[in-house]
Amino acid sequence: MAWIGHLESENVDGQDFLRVIDRSTVEDPTTDRSEKRLTRFCLMAETKTMRKPVFTKIDQLRPGTNGHNLVAKVVSSKTVLQKGCPDGPQVRQMRIAECLIGDETGTIVFTARNDQVELMKPDATIVLRNAKIDMFKGSMRLAVDKWGRVEVTESASFTVKEDNNLSLIEYELVNVVEE
The missing domain is CATH 2.40.50.140 (Nucleic acid-binding proteins)
Known part of the structure; x- marks a missing residue:
C-alpha cells in the first residue's frame, strides 16, 4: 500500500474542513513558506516507522x-x-x-x-x-x-x-x- 497524503483539519467561518497535504504542496509556488515547512514536517513524520522493542533479561x-x-x-x-x-x-x-x-x-x-x-x-x-x-x-x-x-x-x-x-x-x- 502506498502513502498518498496527510489530512489536516481546518476551521473556516465556524465550519470544519479537511485538507489533503501531499508532496505537491511543497512544490507549489503559491504555497506560503510556513505551510511548506509544516507539510515537510508532516511528510517526515508519516514516513517514520516504529521498531518493535527488544526485551532483555x-x-x-x-x-x-x-x-x-x-x-x-x-x-x-x-x-x-x-x-x-x-x-x-x-x-x-x-x-x-x-x-x-x-x-x-x-x-x-x-x-x-x-x-x-x-x-x-x-x-x-x-x-x-x-x-x-x-x-x-x-x-x-x-x-x-x-x-x-x-x-x-x-x-x-x-x-x-x-x-x-x-x-x-x-x-x-x-x-x-x-x-
Missing part, C-alpha cells in the same frame, strides 16, 4: 547502559523516602522506594520514584521500557526516568531466580593511563 544488564526493555516480577518493595518538596505555592510529595524485581535469570534493585511506587506491589508483573542502570555506592540499580515507562501487566508464568542478585555485585571504576 536481567542477567544481561551491565553498568552504565540504558534503553533496556524488561518484563519482571516484583519480589519486595520498601519505601525509603517520603517527604514534601515546595513547588511554588503548593507542596509536591516526593516518594522513593527500593524494590527487588526479577525474572527467571536473576534479580536487581529497582528505584521507583513518585507514581511508580504505587505500581510496585509484591507479586505484580511489570513491564519496564527504556530503563537505565544507575550506579549507587558501586552497585547497579535499575531506574526509569521521564523518558521511560512502567506498566503493570498480566501475571507472568516464570519463577524468579532470587539467588542471582546483580545489585550485590560491587563494581569499581578504574582509570587506565596509556603511555
Whole structure:
C-alpha cells in the first residue's frame, strides 16, 4: 500500500474542513513558506516507522547502559523516602522506594520514584521500557526516568531466580593511563 497524503483539519467561518497535504504542496509556488515547512514536517513524520522493542533479561544488564526493555516480577518493595518538596505555592510529595524485581535469570534493585511506587506491589508483573542502570555506592540499580515507562501487566508464568542478585555485585571504576 502506498502513502498518498496527510489530512489536516481546518476551521473556516465556524465550519470544519479537511485538507489533503501531499508532496505537491511543497512544490507549489503559491504555497506560503510556513505551510511548506509544516507539510515537510508532516511528510517526515508519516514516513517514520516504529521498531518493535527488544526485551532483555536481567542477567544481561551491565553498568552504565540504558534503553533496556524488561518484563519482571516484583519480589519486595520498601519505601525509603517520603517527604514534601515546595513547588511554588503548593507542596509536591516526593516518594522513593527500593524494590527487588526479577525474572527467571536473576534479580536487581529497582528505584521507583513518585507514581511508580504505587505500581510496585509484591507479586505484580511489570513491564519496564527504556530503563537505565544507575550506579549507587558501586552497585547497579535499575531506574526509569521521564523518558521511560512502567506498566503493570498480566501475571507472568516464570519463577524468579532470587539467588542471582546483580545489585550485590560491587563494581569499581578504574582509570587506565596509556603511555
